Amino acid sequence: MIDQFPALQIMVPLVAAPICVMIRNPRWSWVCAMVASTLAFLISIILLQQVMANGVIRYAVGGWAAPSGIEYYIDAMNAAVLVLVSGISAVVLVYAYRSVAKSVPAEKHYLFYTAWLMCVCGLLGIVITGDAFNVFVFLEISSLSMYTLISFGQDRRALTASFRYLVLGSVGASFILIGIGFLYAATGTLNMTDLAARIPDSESQRAVLVAFSFLTMGVLIKSAVFPLHAWLPNAYTFAPVAVTAFLAGTATKVSLYVLLRFFFSVFGKDYSFGQHLLNGVLLPAAVAGFVLMSLVAIFQNDLRRMLAYSSVAQVGYIVAGFSLATQSGLTAGIVHVVNHGMVKASLFMAVGCILYRVGHVHTPSLDNLMKRMPFTCVAFIISGMGLIGVPLTVGFVSKFTLIEASLEKGWWAIAALVLLSSLMAIVYVGRVIEIMVFRRSRETGPESSGMCEAPLSMLVPLYVLVGVSLYFGINGSATLEVAGRAASFLLGGLQ
Amino acid sequence: MSQLIGLYSYWIVIVLMMAGLYIMIARYNLVKKIIGLSLFQTSIFYLYITMSKVDGGTAPILVDDADYVYSNPLPHVLILTAIVVGVATSAVALALIVRIYESFGTIEEDELKSIEAAEPDA
DSSP: OGGGHHHHHHHHHHHHHHHHHHHOOHHHHHHHHHHHHHHHHHHHHHHHHHHHHHOOEEEEGGGOOTTTSOEEEEOHHHHHHHHHHHHHHHHHHHHHHHHHHHHSOGGGHHHHHHHHHHHHHHHHHHHHBOBHHHHHHHHHHHHHHHHHHHHTOSSTHHHHHHHHHHHHHHHHHHHHHHHHHHHHHHHSOOBHHHHHHHGGGOSOHHHHHHHHHHHHHHHHHHTTOTTSOTTHHHHHHHSOHHHHHHHHHHHHHHHHHHHHIIIIIISOHIIIIIISOTHHHHHHHHHHHHHHHHHHHHTOOBHHHHHHHHHHHHHHHHHHHHHHOSHHHHHHHHHHHHHHHHHHHHHHHHHHHHHHHHSOOBGGGOTTHHHHOHHHHHHHHHHHHHHHTOTTSHHHHHHHHHHHHHHHTTOHHHHHHHHHHHHHHHHHHHHHHIIIIIOOOSSOOGGGSSOOOOOHHHHHHHHHHHHHHHHHHHTHHHHHHHHHHHHHHHHHOOO | OHHHHHTHHHHHHHHHHHHHHHHHHHOOBHHHHHHHHHHHHHHHHHHHHHHHOOTTOBOOOOOSOTTOOBOOHHHHHHHHHHHHHHHHHHHHHHHHHHHHHHHHSOOBHHHHHHHHHHSOOO
16 A cells, blocks of 8 residues: 555545536535545654655556656655645635635636646646656646646636736746757657766767756746846736645745756756856856745835835745755755745735735735734734744755855855845834734724634634744754755765 | 757747747836736746657657657646646636736736836835
8 A cells, every 4th residue: 555655645635636626516526636636644643654764765656667657756845845735725625614615606616726736736746757858747737737727716817817828838848848859859768867878978069958958947837036037026916825825835835846857857967057157157047036926025015015026036036045056055945945835825814814814915004903813813923933034944945055155155145145135034024013013993994993813713723824834934954964965965966 | 150040949938938038128018017917927838848859750650660759748747737727827826817807907017117106105
C-alpha cells in the first residue's frame, strides 16, 4: 500500500473531481473535495517523512521502468512542496465553504469544487513527476482549472482578468513545450535524470541553449517574476477570495519549483549560472521586482490588489535567493517559498473574512474595524508582521537567511535593498493596521457599532494557518532543515 | 542555400509561430487573439512532428526486418496529448469570451479597457 502513495497522491484528487460532478449537491460535493484534499495532505506528509528517513523515492507509473515509462521522483525538495500545496488546499477548502456559498451561485458550487480538485491534481502532478513532458501536461491541467476558478469571481472584471491570464499563461506553457521539444531533440530522452546526464555530452549544444532560453521565459511568465507579472494583480483581485488565498499560496510557488528543478537538477548549476550567466537576467529582475512592487503596493487602495503586488515582490525575494546559487541562497529561497505561501494564504483568508462581513475591502473605509472584527484583525496583523519579517514570524526566518546568504557572497547592495523593501512593507502593511486599529470612524452609522465577526468555519482555518506559521517562525530550524536538505540535493544534482 | 531549402519544414514552423504571436499582440478582438494562440500552438505541434521524421522512414510497426526504417513515434504521441490540451485551452477561452460578451457587450480589448478603467476599485 505504502509503495503506491506517489501514485495515490495524484489519483485521489483526480478521481474525486468527476465524482464531484456526479454528486451535484453543493454540500456533498464540498464534502467530497474536502475528503480528497485531506487524504492528499496525509499522503504528502507520509511521503515527506519517508523521504527524510530513507532518501529519494522513485516510482514507475504503471510498472513501466524509467527510460520508457514515466517516473515519479520525490526528494526533500518536492516532498516539502507537496506538503505545502496539499496542506494549503485542505485548510483553504474548509474556509471556502462559507466564503464560496456567499459569492458563487449555489447551482455552480459542484463545478467550483471540481475545478478546485483538478487544480490541486495538476499542481501536485507538476511537483511529483520526474518526466519533463509530464510537467507540461500537469501544468496545463492546473492552469486550465485555474482560469475557470478565477472566472467564478463576482466582479465582471474577473472574466477579463481570467482571459488575460489564459493568453499569457498559454504562451508561457507553449514556451515550456518548445523548450522540452528542443531538449528531446538534443538528447533523445524526457526523463529528468537522463536529461541531466546527457545534456553535457549532447552534440547539439545550440539546441540545448535554445531549450534553456525557452524554458526560462516560460517558467518566468508562469511564476509572475517582474516584468512578466502583468496577469497577476487583476487575477488575484477579482477571483473569489478563497481561490486567491489558494493560488497565492501555491500556484506561483509551484512554478518556482519548476524553475529550480530545471535549472539545478536538469541543466545543472554550472550550466545555468556558470556558462550562461542566468543571474545576469534573474537577479536584476528579482531585485527590481521586490523594490518596485513593494513601492507600488503602498499606493493601492484595494486590500487585495495591495497584497497581489506584494506577492510579486515576494516572488522577487525567492528568485533573488535562487540566483545566488549557493547552499545558503537556495535554502533561503526554498524556505521563503514555504513561508510566504503560508503567510500570503492567511492574509488573503483574513481579507476574505472582511469581505464576507463588510462587503468591500476598500482600505480607507475600513476604519475602526478592530472593534467589529477583532479576531480577523488580529490574524491579519500577525500575518502582516510575517510579511514584513518581524522577529518570531516566518518572514523573519526567511529574510534573515536571505540577507545572510547575500552577505556571505559579498553582495552588500542586495542585502541593503532587501532591507529597503522590507521598510516599504512596513509602510503598506502598517497603513492598513493604522486604519483598522487606530482611526476613529468618521460616521457613526448603525453598522459601525457592535461585533460582527466572521463565521467560525472561516476563522478556525485562518487561525490554524496563522498558528502553523507562528510555530515555524519561532521554531525556524524545522523548515530550515528540510530546505537545507533540499538545497544540497539540488546543488548535488539528481541521484 | 541547401540549408534554406533543406530545412523548409523548420522555416514553416518559424513563420507560423511568428504569425500567431503577431496576431495575439496586434489584434484587439479577443476571438482573433485566440486564433493567433491556436496558430502559435499548432506551429509547436509541427515542430515536434518535423523533428521525429527520419529520412525514408515509414510508420513504426513491429516487423521481422532488421533494415526496417521508421520515424520516431514518441513525439507523435506527445503531440496527441498537446493537441488535446490545445483544444481544451481554446474551449475555455471561447467560453470566457462568451461570458465577457454577455457582461460587457463587447469583445474589443481597447473598449474593454476603457470600460474597466471607469469602474471603481474595491
